[in-house]
Amino acid sequence: MTSINVALVQHSNSADITINAAKTEQGIRQASEKGAQLVVLQELHRSLYFCQTENVDMFDLAETIPGPSTEALAALAQELNIVIVSSLFEKRATGLYHNTAVVLDTDGSIAGKYRKMHIPDDPGFYEKFYFTPGDLGFNPIETSLGKIGVLVCWDQWFPEAARLMAMAGAELLIYPTAIGWDPLDEPDEQQRQLDAWMLVQRAHAVANGVPVISCNRVGFEPDPTTPSTGIQFWGNSFITGPQGELLAHASQDKEDVLMVTIDKKRSESVRRIWPYFRDRRIDHYSDLSKIYRD
DSSP states (O other): OEEEEEEEEEEEEEESSHHHHHHHHHHHHHHHTTSEEEEEEEETTOOOGGSSSGGGGGGGGOSSSSSSHHHHHHHHHHHHEEEEEEEEEEEEEEEEEEEEEEEEESSOOEEEEOOOOOOEEETTEEGTTTTTOOOOOOOEEEEEEEEEOOOGGGGGGGHHHHHHHHHHHHSSEEEEEOEEEEEOOOOOHHHHHHHHHHHHHHHHHHHHHEEEEEEOOOOEOOOOOSSSSSEEEEEOOEEETTSSOOOEEEOOSSEEEEEEEEEHHHHHHHHHOOOOHHHHOGGGGGGGGSSOOO
């Protein structure tokens, strides 16, 4: 397969999981109608972004894999003959939870999963309270459309994660995401944050010669405990080619379904003229295994 029609679904969320699920399904079906073969969903698409606070009741949102969400999405993937990348709050065992991306293949099977490796712990993003860091490593998932490298949100800021996925043969890098602004930040600061978010992921495409699909949510979600003003999720989901070129770009405040055709042969051509893998000096990279060089 030399080309793939890839799509992402950007939408807002509410406290009603049923409404969120219907909105997600509608987006998947719309993408399929456009001809999508691979559909990417945003991070934790079932619910509001509950990590703004530390609340033990939120663990009720977690589910097993396989479980209700994977079963519903698997049926949809099989019906539409597409690959779906979903992002779920996984209950692995009582007291053990992960932020997990699951890939459903065209036959409805679970092709594989990835557990988020980098877990933030910042105001409004208290994920360490909920998620155990992943233990599956940086391994692409083999699908009927090829090998895809799925990472999740905070992972997108770490070039090591993208590199390891690409080194293992990932043909695409995929980032389900939930990121936004503090409404109290100055407009200039908000723009710098958004620019940095897009630039770092486009750089992963450039440095590894692979397309990138980044799917974020939109809409304002208040902090339920009101110590802060909540998060204005900034949307701007996008798809790049292997030189970081923007192929599709969503707005910052509207729900959208983006789809483009990715030419897999283009990655091969780019890597031939920009041979980063050939010129890596792995004999001098041992210090990368240290937290810091004192």
